[in-house]
Amino acid sequence: MRFTKMHGLGNDFIVIEAEKSELSPEDYSRTAIKLCDRHFGIGGDGLVIVGKDRELDVFMRIFNPDGSEPEMCGNAIRCVSKFVWERGLVSTTRISVNTLAGPRYPEVILKNGEVEKVRVDMGEPILERSLIPMLGSPGKVVGEELDTTAGRFRITAVSMGNPHCVVFVDEFSSVPVSEWGPVLENHPVFPSRTNVEFAKIEDENTVSMRVWERGAGETLACGTGACATLVASYLNDLTGRRATVRLKGGELIIEWDPDNNHVYMTGEAKEVFTGEVDLRKL
Ligand SMILES: N[C@@H](CCC[C@H](N)C(=O)O)C(=O)O
Numbered sequence: 001m002r003f004t005k006m007h008g009l010g011n012d013f014i015v016i017e018a019e020k021s022e023l024s025p026e027d028y029s030r031t032a033i034k035l036c037d038r039h040f041g042i043g044g045d046g047l048v049i050v051g052k053d054r055e056l057d058v059f060m061r062i063f064n065p066d067g068s069e070p071e072m073c074g075n076a077i078r079c080v081s082k083f084v085w086e087r088g089l090v091s092t093t094r095i096s097v098n099t100l101a102g103p104r105y106p107e108v109i110l111k112n113g114e115v116e117k118v119r120v121d122m123g124e125p126i127l128e129r130s131l132i133p134m135l136g137s138p139g140k141v142v143g144e145e146l147d148t149t150a151g152r153f154r155i156t157a158v159s160m161g162n163p164h165c166v167v168f169v170d171e172f173s174s175v176p177v178s179e180w181g182p183v184l185e186n187h188p189v190f191p192s193r194t195n196v197e198f199a200k201i202e203d204e205n206t207v208s209m210r211v212w213e214r215g216a217g218e219t220l221a222c223g224t225g226a227c228a229t230l231v232a233s234y235l236n237d238l239t240g241r242r243a244t245v246r247l248k249g250g251e252l253i254i255e256w257d258p259d260n261n262h263v264y265m266t267g268e269a270k271e272v273f274t275g276e277v278d279l280r281k282l
Pocket of ligand 1: 070071215224
């Protein structure tokens with residue numbers, strides 16, 4: 001099976017074209033577990049399946065290294081945009097992508113004929129507790145205390161199609177991401193688990209962030225997590241509606257438009273190599 005290795009700020013994916021692979025959709029989850037393994041497989045933070053869609057330009061499905069299927073992935077959708085543009089699967093720079101979270105609209109930004117960046121209309125953030133989803137009484141979850149086995153956290157919950165729990169911290173040196181991350185990811189108040197962002201406000205235009213991803217562990221970057229963090233920062237009066245979000249693997253520009261309530265994410269996408277894998281040998 002042919003594959004392409006891509007990444008967005010070091011959040012890396014194995015990208016497969018549905019029509020050209022022998023995989024059937026029932027195989028996607030267990031194939032993700034095998035291929036994403038960094039020692040026994042290709043290695044990646046997710047398996048991405050892309051193909052022609054019946055209604056929109058293309059569809060995208062993503063599977064975490066634990067085999068679970070998230071609704072959306074910000075870094076993957078930028079990679080998918082570059083992939084389908086460069087392979088001629090689309091003919092316009094504005095692309096419509098069907099995802100489990102609904103349609104999303106990336107635009108590839110070209111420089112000297114090459115994809116320099118991708119700007120994605122990530123849609124409206126979801127703030128209503130039950131839709132995150134999170135248990136408890138109706139309303140937004142902004143700066144709310146949550147007791148866990150690792151102590152008490154003040155959290156803001158935002159869904160960008162997939163669930164995020166944002167915790168503001170003063171500095172990262174005292175944040176044991178791999179200890180606190182799974183405690184919050186698997187807290188019973190999140191029935192579908194959650195991604196977890198630890199965010200530090202640098203100034204009103206800049207936020208640094210580390211992420212613990214549902215089904216993947218700590219990664220170098222998370223696009224939906226960066227969007228959720230900007231929304232949470234604004235809701236907590238910590239930044240304006242536009243900020244640079246600094247992640248371990250690089251930077252994203254995130255904007256929350258007051259006119260249409262949509263969040264826009266701009267950042268790079270890179271292709272690293274292509275290859276072939278014999279699934280029978282894994
Ligand atoms: N890295 C992603 C998010 C991938 C999905 C996530 N692990 C989940 O389960 O929701 C991004 O860039 O948004």
